[in-house]
Amino acid sequence: MRNFDINEDPHRRYNPLINEWVLVSPHRAKRPWQGQKEAVANDDRPEYDPECYLCPGNTRANGVTNENYTSAFVFENDFAALKQEEINFVDNGSDTFFKARPEKGISKVVCFSPKHNLTLPEMDLNTIEDVVKTWQKEYVELGAIDYINHVQIFENKGSVMGCSNPHPHGQIWAQSSLPTQVEKTQNNLQEYYKKHGSNLLVDYLQKELALGERIVVENDHFAALVPFWAVWPFETMIISKRHVTKISDFTEDEVAAFAVILKKLTIKYDNLFETSFPYSSGIHQAPTDGLDHPEWQFHMHFYPPLLRSATVKKFMVGYEMMGESQRDITAEKSAQMLRDLSDVHYKIK
Amino acid sequence: MRNFDINEDPHRRYNPLINEWVLVSPHRAKRPWQGQKEAVANDDRPEYDPECYLCPGNTRANGVTNENYTSAFVFENDFAALKQEEINFVDNGSDTFFKARPEKGISKVVCFSPKHNLTLPEMDLNTIEDVVKTWQKEYVELGAIDYINHVQIFENKGSVMGCSNPHPHGQIWAQSSLPTQVEKTQNNLQEYYKKHGSNLLVDYLQKELALGERIVVENDHFAALVPFWAVWPFETMIISKRHVTKISDFTEDEVAAFAVILKKLTIKYDNLFETSFPYSSGIHQAPTDGLDHPEWQFHMHFYPPLLRSATVKKFMVGYEMMGESQRDITAEKSAQMLRDLSDVHYKIK
Ligand SMILES: O=P(O)(O)O[C@H]1O[C@H](CO)[C@@H](O)[C@H](O)[C@H]1O
Numbered sequence: 020m021r022n023f024d025i026n027e028d029p030h031r032r033y034n035p036l037i038n039e040w041v042l043v044s045p046h047r048a049k050r051p052w053q054g055q056k057e058a059v060a061n062d063d064r065p066e067y068d069p070e071c072y073l074c075p076g077n078t079r080a081n082g083v084t085n086e087n088y089t090s091a092f093v094f095e096n097d098f099a100a101l102k103q104e105e106i107n108f109v110d111n112g113s114d115t116f117f118k119a120r121p122e123k124g125i126s127k128v129v130c131f132s133p134k135h136n137l138t139l140p141e142m143d144l145n146t147i148e149d150v151v152k153t154w155q156k157e158y159v160e161l162g163a164i165d166y167i168n169h170v171q172i173f174e175n176k177g178s179v180m181g182c183s184n185p186h187p188h189g190q191i192w193a194q195s196s197l198p199t200q201v202e203k204t205q206n207n208l209q210e211y212y213k214k215h216g217s218n219l220l221v222d223y224l225q226k227e228l229a230l231g232e233r234i235v236v237e238n239d240h241f242a243a244l245v246p247f248w249a250v251w252p253f254e255t256m257i258i259s260k261r262h263v264t265k266i267s268d269f270t271e272d273e274v275a276a277f278a279v280i281l282k283k284l285t286i287k288y289d290n291l292f293e294t295s296f297p298y299s300s301g302i303h304q305a306p307t308d309g310l311d312h313p314e315w316q317f318h319m320h321f322y323p324p325l326l327r328s329a330t331v332k333k334f335m336v337g338y339e340m341m342g343e344s345q346r347d348i349t350a351e352k353s354a355q356m357l358r359d360l361s362d363v364h365y366k367i368k
Numbered sequence: 369m370r371n372f373d374i375n376e377d378p379h380r381r382y383n384p385l386i387n388e389w390v391l392v393s394p395h396r397a398k399r400p401w402q403g404q405k406e407a408v409a410n411d412d413r414p415e416y417d418p419e420c421y422l423c424p425g426n427t428r429a430n431g432v433t434n435e436n437y438t439s440a441f442v443f444e445n446d447f448a449a450l451k452q453e454e455i456n457f458v459d460n461g462s463d464t465f466f467k468a469r470p471e472k473g474i475s476k477v478v479c480f481s482p483k484h485n486l487t488l489p490e491m492d493l494n495t496i497e498d499v500v501k502t503w504q505k506e507y508v509e510l511g512a513i514d515y516i517n518h519v520q521i522f523e524n525k526g527s528v529m530g531c532s533n534p535h536p537h538g539q540i541w542a543q544s545s546l547p548t549q550v551e552k553t554q555n556n557l558q559e560y561y562k563k564h565g566s567n568l569l570v571d572y573l574q575k576e577l578a579l580g581e582r583i584v585v586e587n588d589h590f591a592a593l594v595p596f597w598a599v600w601p602f603e604t605m606i607i608s609k610r611h612v613t614k615i616s617d618f619t620e621d622e623v624a625a626f627a628v629i630l631k632k633l634t635i636k637y638d639n640l641f642e643t644s645f646p647y648s649s650g651i652h653q654a655p656t657d658g659l660d661h662p663e664w665q666f667h668m669h670f671y672p673p674l675l676r677s678a679t680v681k682k683f684m685v686g687y688e689m690m691g692e693s694q695r696d697i698t699a700e701k702s703a704q705m706l707r708d709l710s711d712v713h714y715k716i717k
């Protein structure tokens with residue numbers, strides 16, 4: 020009988036953040052692909068697009084005109100999934116099957132730059148630092164609102180990730196409840212903290228830094244790695260080295276270092292298939308419920324859909340939806356591919 | 369202060385099967401869509417395609433020739449995510465961060481019909497009954513293998529769902545572990561069973577049949593409904609009316625009735641946007657671990673991606689990945705739209 024070889028044999032890996040498993044099939048990377056191909060991102064965009072509702076000075080669908088902004092610009096989402104209105108709700112007991120609760124919140128859009136044709140990897144560090152500072156400010160201001168207990172900062176990049184406007188921007192959805200994925204994560208972080216008296220992600224990062232094989236890029240304050248339990252082919256996570264529960268606690272040095280690692284990671288992403296690399300990213304950090312959250316450690320997830328080229332993505336479908344997430348290429352192999360790429364953008368090479 | 373209106377106000381609904389919430393934003397259905405459009409399925413296919421590796425008599429990539437099959441045809445997946453080989457594994461203790469376990473299993477492909485140009489809604493009932501009987505047989509035979517504890521039957525339909533060949537077919541992944549989603553579901557079903565001494569989905573279906581507003585189609589033995597906690601815009605679930613833990617326990621009448629409801633539901637789906645409606649579907653039922661599973665009730669999930677038309681889908685991206693699933697249209701509205709559609713296929717109207 021052969022001995023188990025993690026680089027060759029089908030196996031499951033455990034994700035301690037959400038208490039779920041992922042099925043890994045390394046041998047399957049060789050299968051041919053005859054299915055759907057994605058459109059390649061159109062890179063030929065003007066710096067200013069008169070038709071874009073996010074460009075400075077343009078008027079949005081609801082008649083409001085954008086400021087002539089020169090750095091990160093924030094406004095309330097015109098088609099918000101959440102509303103601020105106070106609603107009267109009478110709970111008719113805790114019905115198992117028809118449990119519904121009104122949800123209050125605020126959705127905002129954050130334009131990263133006035134320039135329509137840039138994305139994070141192509142921006143200068145000052146611009147990215149401005150974005151980070153804007154996230155800090157929004158986290159603090161939204162979090163200070165009495166009924167807001169969670170602030171979700173995220174970006175959908177690329178049309179394949181449901182982004183309907185290529186102007187560089189992200190979103191913030193702030194709300195009264197902890198969203199499902201955050202609550203799950205918090206439960207596992209808390210359990211670990213109780214059991215070990217230390218922080219799960221701080222401990223994890225230490226081990227990863229010692230091993231090195233899943234690290235993509237690092238600097239004095241942050242590391243970007245492919246987690247051992249990654250689901251998406253080139254999924255990564257940026258983790259702060261210091262124990263920091265929330266973005267507003269970053270020192271000035273950390274703001275600068277975070278901008279650097281954001282730029283380096285997204286450049287490597289673009290370089291992988293020499294395309295504007297699509298992803299959804301999002302920050303997980305302490306909720307804004309006024310409590311102390313030593314179990315949290317600031318981290319940012321990147322979930323990119325591409326698998327083999329600029330046009331072939333991984334489909335999380337039948338088995339994945341009914342059973343369990345599945346990946347072909349191993350986390351170690353993906354990390355190595357990303358690590359080995361230049362951190363100079365392919366367009367300026 | 370206004371009173372909460374479930375048809376208008378943002379709210380969260382609770383899914384008791386997996387203990388997760390979904391954010392519902394009914395007012396958001398009106399936002400314009402300028403993003404990615406999906407390709408419309410090409411319906412102009414020949415009954416037999418010499419290039420198709422699933423058509424009868426054709427040779428597959430690995431050199432094997434398909435039988436000249438006339439009804440459902442099963443073979444082992446040439447690019448299986450699971451392997452049957454026995455692997456020697458030594459567990460080095462229970463490391464929190466780097467937990468991996470080899471996984472044994474079998475992946476099969478089930479061709480639903482020899483005809484390349486048909487899909488379930490267009491097949492005659494005999495053909496669909498044959499598919500159901502094939503699922504029964506595979507569930508029993510695979511389940512009887514000593515190390516197989518779970519048999520996942522599923523279908524990816526349409527290129528937008530990662531299906532690389534339009535020839536009507538589904539898959540079966542049988543394996544030693546309970547996949548994450550199944551284990552989660554089983555935990556919640558067991559908890560309910562212990563607490564109430566009755567079956568969660570049997571009780572739920574009774575309430576839904578009494579209310580009627582989320583029922584799409586029903587017959588003597590099955591009902592198809594949009595669950596109260598549905599995530600995908602037109603997500604449905606077929607549930608058996610009798611308490612049946614697994615497909616192999618279906619009576620002959622139930623096999624026939626299941627074929628009828630499969631056909632009616634998928635016809636309504638095709639009629640919704642007058643297109644070959646993409647989805648991932650999958651059966652959840654008792655595991656094949658040799659134990660008694662009164663907590664399970666046979667059901668089949670349908671997760672279709674389309675939202676507004678044949679080309680506009682719902683993107684489960686940034687907020688959904690980091691936070692929580694989100695939908696615009698309510699489950700009640702979707703159910704009504706599907707219920708009101710004809711059960712005669714649009715192509716033969
Ligand atoms: O097995 P197929 O049809 O080649 O592949 C399809 O279904 C699988 C099971 O849901 C997924 O893992 C793949 O991403 C998808 O493309």
Ligand SMILES: O=P(O)(O)O[C@H]1O[C@H](CO)[C@@H](O)[C@H](O)[C@H]1O
Pocket residue numbers: 175180181182183682683684685686687688694
């Ligand atoms: O808010 P947008 O950019 O219009 O929409 C996009 O992001 C949202 C948040 O992840 C998703 O709910 C939508 O499905 C997606 O298309």
